[in-house]
Amino acid sequence: MAMEKTFDPQFAEPRLYQAWEQAGAFRAGANRSRDETFTIMIPPPNVTGALHVGHAFNNTLQDILIRWHRMRGFDTLWQPGQDHAGIATQLQVEKMLAAQGAPGRRELGREKFLEKVWEWKGKYGDTIIDQLKRLGASCDWSRNAFTMAGAPGDPRTGHENSPNFHDAVIRVFVNMYEKGLITRGKRLVNWDPHFETAISDLEVENREVDGHMWHFKYPLADGETYEYVERDEDGNVTLRETRDYISIATTRPETMLGDGAVAVHPDDARYAPIVGKLCEIPVGPKEFRRLIPIITDPYPDPDFGSGAVKITGAHDFNDYQVARRGHIPMYRLMDTSAHMRSDGAPYAEAAARAQEIANGADFTEAEVDTLNLVPDDLRGLDRYEARERVVRQITEEGLAVMTTDADGNAVPLVENKPIMQPFGDRSGVVIEPMLTDQWFVDTAQIVGPALEAVRSGRVKIMPESGEKVFYHWLENIEPWCISRQLWWGHQIPVWYDAEGNEYCAASEEAAREKAGGKPLTRDPDVLDTWFSSGLWPFGTLGWPQDTPEMRRYFPTDVLITGQDILFFWVARMMMMSQAVLGEDPFHTVYLHQLVRDEKGQKMSKTKGNVIDPLEIVDEFGADALRFTMAQMAAIGGVLKLSTDRIKGYRNFGTKLWNAARFAEMNGALGSDGTLPAATAPANKWIIGEVARLRESVDEALTALRFNDAANALYAFTWGKLCDWYLEFSKPLLASDDKAAETRATMAWAIDQTLTMLHPIMPFITEEIWGLAGARGNMLIHQDWPEYTTDQLLDAEADREMNWVISLIEAIRSARAQMHVPAGLKIPVILQELDEAGHSALAENEALIRRLARIESITEQAELPKGCITVAVPGGSFALPLAEIIDVDAEKARLSKALDKLAKEIRGLAGRVNNPKFVASAPAEVVAETRANLALREEEEARLREALARLEALD
């Protein structure tokens, strides 16, 4: 049956994928023929996720490595699964409920809401898995895992691989708690007012926005004054005035209400006279104005603003540090939705107590947290509205620093300046630093082994620059806030009694036992999603149970993931694996960049430059997309995806398809796998080229240089197999004595090409493989070749065929430049030729005549008038084209060739004649340079002769 003219991926890909799945081709250990294992853990996509180009890239690379190892006979496992993605999923379900007009989260209550989430997960949670299948991902889906599997409320039983994932999470928490690695405390955290939860540093996106800097006067207590002096760099006085205030610049006036002090740099001479005195916060009811101390701290930058900084420990990270150093009270001003607090005692009462503290009274953190210092008229307001009111009140009172505008009017000094503002990466709202009780992992205690793993080389990060980034972050690691005020997640296994004592245990019963039977309430918070993702490499293998999979496949081998989650995930997996198991989770980390559009811009919905990988698969097929991904994957490279490129690789697939079609027409598709006994130089040559390809593909994939592997395959398939070998084969297939061996060689070469292309282009290669008739196995389980060039490369055939190619190219080039009609067969005169050339010509005359479109080759030393000269290594040929030759064009052609040669000869001769080069360069480089020079000089001599002959014509 004749093959179709082109491969139809839309039709064939789903059929082929189904065939693989039905055959169990992806199962862990499938096609295993040796003892070594090879394991990759998929970076679990969010259960809410839809496949984007980043996933497509990331998973293509993983699939290439997996398929390659599986074919090589490793016991291979590609562990798939999904992440429960706390915030994203909770948000998604809330949105759905709202859209349905159903009762919301709070109305439902925790338990009912979680039921809805599980329901949602059951319905929509597999979207991304189906999308990964369209890419050709050969994960062992029978082992699909989930980071919330086995949590209370999980309606599924038995059909998921990791029913114990929840147990693993709880076990690790309890273990780390008992070791003192997890503690609870009041800390300043990034608070997301939309989701009303704490989030980690990594979930905060700092963006530059237009902001304002206000300047206000904090009057000194009791009307005190001081001499304020400013000097220039040389110490000359530029300003001297008597002041009864200290000037403060702030971008967040609403937080003034919670100020605990004003700080200046200890070396700042301007404020030295007033350090230790009190000043007044210029806002709030006049009769209850609070006085706060002026302190010194190294944090304020004397050159920035006025050099004096207000300290609001509960709402700014820098201030928090200053307040802790100086034992300054931290007054929380906002509630969980970032509205000004409206709880607690009236302002007058709170302010009076705060004043006692400022005057030196003892206080506790807990007491301070109960004090609501928001004036009664501002309570309950949104933080931005409160800001406006505060600014207005201060300005009306005349306590804003004034300046003059363009018209000479006095106006408040407000600088417009870009400021960096923190946003929640999920909610997009401005993050509020908030002083709250949270759970923390004391990462400083567990970071050591992870750092050591990379420093010692046990774990290799690629590209190497990733290691520096890794060190930098881990060496300066901050405590990791792991509690989230959400419902969807692993609830923290800690219970409290009425006195607030903590009981951490794997179950409520165990906790109650510890508490001696006292009534307990459970901490409502859940764990950061990344806490459970950190256990991915072993939680998916059945840990904490002692499973065969855990023993066999852990530690895993290569982790392929985006650079952006090096800290989120990679570093934490390394820390947690070491903390829990005392082992590294993998030995190699391959980091890649974000996939961008063809101009290098981030893809974003607002820019409208998003490329949907599934649309690409629809239009060009998964193989074309995969090949493009592999081809882009230079280590550390920027990833720019353009549809033109994808189209090019779709064309590559068609080229391969047509080569197979040609083979099939000639009865040369599908070999029995035995190495053909070739006698024709062309056949010997292609066998050697296949061996070269095998070596370069393996070398490239071993080094994770996917682009090198893809390019080697492309260059071989198109540039060697199709451009030359199939053309060489045509006269051979028509011959009596070489036809059989050529069919065998072609079948073998194409099978080898399909095999080696399969990890990158699994669909089209499997399809062609299957078209060749009865095979013992599918290509996905074909054994990967191991032959070497030492075994298969015939050096003589290699030299010979390269000479043949260069002769054909030289003749074609001369013909084209002389505008010889492409269809015209011309005679060729052999002018002179060395022995090797004679032999190559004799063996391959049929190929040369066909490909260079030559009518006859005759040998004669004396040339007729009007010849074009073609020089090749070892000799020269002439094309007698007196009737169509353009002498000037030929002269120009020769001159140009001579110029180029002359330049090369100059360079080579310069080196050879330099005694220092001969003395210092390696012998083989010197020899090579000499040989090269000799060749060039020989060619130059021939061309000069030819040019002289032409000039004699005139």
Next chain:
RNA sequence: GGGUGAUUAGCUCAGUGGUAGAGCGCUUCGUUCACAUCGAAGAUGUCGGGAGUUCGAAUCUCUCAUCACCCA
């Protein structure tokens, strides 16, 4: 401000000390029995600037410029 990287053909990018490369695009020619999703031939480079190390530098070092990303 700190860190990391980039700068090579018109475009997108490979290239870790030994004759500057690929794909796309461009020009000319071509319906040769696998392929027009194709074939043949061709043009295009002070390898960002400057300095240094070296027999030899796109590659190593320093410096300047521009850009990108990450963290403040």
